[in-house]
Amino acid sequence: MEKVAVLGAGSWGTALALVLHDNGHDVRLWTHLEAHAKEINATHHNHAYLNNVEIPSTITVTSNLETALADTTAVVFVLPTTAIRPVCQQVKAVLDHPVTIIHGTKGIEPETFKRVSEMMEEELSSDCFDEIVVLSGPSHAEEVSIKQPTTVSASSLSEKSASHAQQLFMNERFRVYTNKDVLGVELGGSLKNIIALGAGISDGLGYGDNAKAALVTRGLAEIARLGTAMGADPLTFIGLTGIGDLIVTSTSQHSRNWRAGNLLAKGGSLDSILTEMGMVVEGVRTAKAAYHLAKEKGIDMPITSGIYHILFEGADPQAMVDQLMTRQRRPETDEVHEMLKSYYLKQK
Numbered sequence: 045m046e047k048v049a050v051l052g053a054g055s056w057g058t059a060l061a062l063v064l065h066d067n068g069h070d071v072r073l074w075t076h077l078e079a080h081a082k083e084i085n086a087t088h089h090n091h092a093y094l095n096n097v098e099i100p101s102t103i104t105v106t107s108n109l110e111t112a113l114a115d116t117t118a119v120v121f122v123l124p125t126t127a128i129r130p131v132c133q134q135v136k137a138v139l140d141h142p143v144t145i146i147h148g149t150k151g152i153e154p155e156t157f158k159r160v161s162e163m164m165e166e167e168l169s170s171d172c173f174d175e176i177v178v179l180s181g182p183s184h185a186e187e188v189s190i191k192q193p194t195t196v197s198a199s200s201l202s203e204k205s206a207s208h209a210q211q212l213f214m215n216e217r218f219r220v221y222t223n224k225d226v227l228g229v230e231l232g233g234s235l236k237n238i239i240a241l242g243a244g245i246s247d248g249l250g251y252g253d254n255a256k257a258a259l260v261t262r263g264l265a266e267i268a269r270l271g272t273a274m275g276a277d278p279l280t281f282i283g284l285t286g287i288g289d290l291i292v293t294s295t296s297q298h299s300r301n302w303r304a305g306n307l308l309a310k311g312g313s314l315d316s317i318l319t320e321m322g323m324v325v326e327g328v329r330t331a332k333a334a335y336h337l338a339k340e341k342g343i344d345m346p347i348t349s350g351i352y353h354i355l356f357e358g359a360d361p362q363a364m365v366d367q368l369m370t371r372q373r374r375p376e377t378d379e380v381h382e383m384l385k386s387y388y389l390k391q392k
Contacts, residue, residue: 045068045069045070046069046070046116046117046118046212047069047070047072047114047115047116047117048064048069048070048071048072048116048117048118048119048120048212049072049074049112049113049116049118049119049120050064050071050072050073050074050120050122051074051112051119051120051121051122051123051131051135052074052075052121052122052123052127053073053074053075053080053081053084053090053093053105054093054122054123054185054323054324055090055093055094055185055186055189055323056122056148056183056185057073057120057122057123057148058073058090058093058094058097058099058185058189059094059097059185059186059188059189060120060122060148060179060188060213061073061099061103062097062099062100062103062188062189063188063213063215063218064120064212064213065100065102065103066191066215067212067213067214067215069212070104071102071103071104072103072104072105072106072111072112072113072116073099073103073104073105073106073112074105074106074107074108074109074112075105075106075107076107076127076131077107078107080092080107081105081106081107084099084105085101085105088100088101092322093185093323094185094186094189096190097189097190109134109135109138110138113135113138113139115141116141116143117143117144118143118144118145118146118208118209118212119135119139119143119144119145119146120146120147120148120179121145121146121147121148121149121160121164122147122148122149123149124149124151124324124326125149125151125152125153125160125163125326125329125330126324126329128147128149128160128163128164128167129163129166129167132163132164132167132168133167135168136167136168136169136172139168139169139172140172141172142171142172142173142174143172143173144173144174144177144205144208144209144212145164145168145172145173145176145177145205146176146177146178146179146198146209146212147160147161147164147176147177147178147179148178148179148180149326150180150230150233150234150236150237150326150330151234151237151326151329151330151333152234152235152329152330152333152334152337153333154329154330154332154333154336157333157336157337157340159227159230159231159234160178160230161176161178161226161230164176173205174202174204174205175200175201175202175205176200176205176226177198177199177200177202177205177206177208177209178197178198178199178200178226178229178230178233179196179197179198179199179209179213179220180196180197180199180229180230180232180233180284180285180289181194181195181196181197181233181284181285181288181289182194182195182196182284182288182289182291182292182293183196183289183292184292184296184298184299185298186298187298188218191217192217193217193219194217194218194219195218195219195220195221195284195288196213196218196219196220196221196284196285197220197221197222197223197229197283197284197285198210198213198220198221198222198223199222199223199224199225199226199229199230199285200222200224200226201224201226203222203224206222206223206224207222210222221284223280223283223285225276225277225280227271227274227275227276228271228276228277228278228280228281228285228286229280229285231267231270231271231274231276232267232271232280232281232285232286232289232290233285233289234326234330234334235266235267235270235271235330235334235348236263236267236286236289236290236293236294237293237301237325237326237327237330238263238301238327238330238331238334238347238348238351239259239260239263239264239266239267239290239293239294239347240290240293240294240299240301240302240305240327241301241302241304241305241308241325241327241328241331241351241355242259242263242294242305242347242350242351243256243259243260243293243294243295243302243305244299244301244302244303244304244305244306244307244308244309245305245306245308245309245351245354245361246259246305246309246365247302247305247306247309248305248306248307248308248309248310248361249309249361249362249365251365255365256294256295259294259347260290260291260294260295262347263290263294263347264281264286264287264290266344266345266346266347266348267281267286267290268281268286268383269343269344269345269383270334270337270338270341270343270345272383272386272387273341273343274341275390277387278383278387300321300323300324300325300326301325301326301327303321304317304318304321304325304327304328305327305351307320308354308355308361309361314328314355328355331348331351331352331355331356332352332355332356334348334352335348335349335352346368346371347368350364350365350367350368351364
């Protein structure tokens, strides 16, 4: 048994706390709201985020960060990207011993284009951890929390840290692989949310499976194009944290990003949709980051650009689809060969 703190009592944080509890660990689930902690402790349900699952009384739910972090061997950050820096600063002031740091957040900071692990490295004390572990893959909290089979990757530059995360989480219903490509894993997990918004828009416009299959496939090409240009292994994007996560997020009504896109296509405003959903839709924030990052690096990302224009410039979704369908003719696989060749030449 290990003592593990899970910071963030949303749906995914709660689901991961349940996995750790099932594996026999002493789990502390932290929320920044005292009233939220009291409600979960009193009702043994997280009504705001994961209402249908009972939370065992042996999981400590607290709003006190010192209580959550005391004597832990691992700390799991499961927070919106906007909360990563401030919570890391709070943790730095309290954490006084080495731990394995793991995060399950998928997003990019629009102002800096920083990935979550980079943000955390800037804010946390390096004395308290070796290398950050990224836990990512096709995984809906709603399914993980009821023990449906799920497979994810634990990615870190430190094999020891990745193996520790694998050992903490892995069981007969939650399979964990290790992966050294932190850059590719984080980019795949972040950028797929943009394509999921597009998949929701496609469904909301009444298009069928042909359109969504094309969107997901060409969306993956965009993700790999940007990722490879930044130094990621192109093969990462055909794995769990690439195509796997893209499929699950683009085809399920569990997906917040799919739901937001679907409502946009039906005429809802972005502000009203986000207010109505009451949960963070990371694809919105990431679309802004990816659009400007692609422009800065000169990477062609037409689907991402179209979704950016819909989200932030009020473009008509139907007009964006027409624009994508009438782009200049081009071959499909040449760019894949170039990406692979470029990456492996750099490795020599």
